[in-house]
Amino acid sequence: MTSEISLAALLAVIGCGLFFAASDFARKKAATHASPAILTAIIFTAVWPLCLILFLVSGDRSLTGDYILPGILSAVCNVTANIFFIRAVFASPLSKTVPLLSLTPVLTALIGFFFLGEMLAVAQWGGIFLAVLGILWLYVPPEKIFGFAKVWKNFTSEPGAKYMCVTALCWTLSPVFDRVALQHAALPVHMLAHFTIASVLLWLWIFLRGGLKKNPLPQKSGTKIIGILALFYAGAMGLQMLSLTMVYVGIMEAVKRVIGQISAVILGRLVFGEAITLPKLLGIAAMCCGVPLILLS
DSSP, X not given: OOSOOOHHHHHHHHHHHHHHHHHHHHHHHHTTTSOHHHHHHHHHHHHHHHHHHHHHHOSOOOBOGGGHHXXXXXXXXXHHHHHHHHHHHHHSOGGGTGGGGGHHHHHHHHHHHHHSOOOOOHHHHHHXXXXXXXXHHHTSXXXXXTOGGGHHHHHHHOTTHHHHHHHHHXXXXXXXXXXXXXXXXXXXXXXXXXXXXXXXXXXXXXXXXXXHHHSOOOOGGGHHHHHHHHHHHHHHHHHHHHHHTTSOHHHHHHHHHHHHHHHHHHHHHHHHOOOXXXXXXXXXXXXXXXXXXXXXX
């Protein structure tokens, strides 16, 4: 793998970002029809047949024993992240929750620096500063561009913010485990194993927490948006795993996060009527500059 990006890789990375942005929107719409655990279980189970088809038509089914640990950890992180993501966007606006995923590269860089002894370039420290500044700006009062004194109060009062922080931590780890897993298994094998493990874990969790009686399936009115969500999510995960075979994690994450941040503001305004304020725009701009600096320096 080189630092050069082919057209196919570029399209895969951009497509990954767009599909994830579409699934963010669909998850917020679908969250009114089912609990986070049920909704995530349905999505993962619906994607499973597509993974099976990809596995059956593929000529490469290589797999080694070293796959097991990173494969399981990837599935656990992804399940946890999706459940908390749905909780976050159900409770709060897209434009105040999805951009918090900019924490993922910040956490990755800081974990590497403090616990793994990895040195950070000056540009990366600048990117961390911009990303954190951008997150703070999301919670600045609309009428005060530099009203940072009220950021913590506004952040803690936003019900979905803490859920998205958990999501950011899980999605900090998930692509890394995916990358390691793909060194020991072909892409179709990993996708099938990933969604099999995730689906089993989710339905087991639902069963242990009272089954369908306490976690009812969605009504007929919610099946359309949930079906659309499953297709978007399948496309996003497939393109993400394909991207990881062609480009570095940092490139994929940088493009995905920038697209996600911009889409959250646009879709939040057009579909859900969320306010666009100057502090929010400044925050998104800072994060769109900071995240690539962290990941690509």
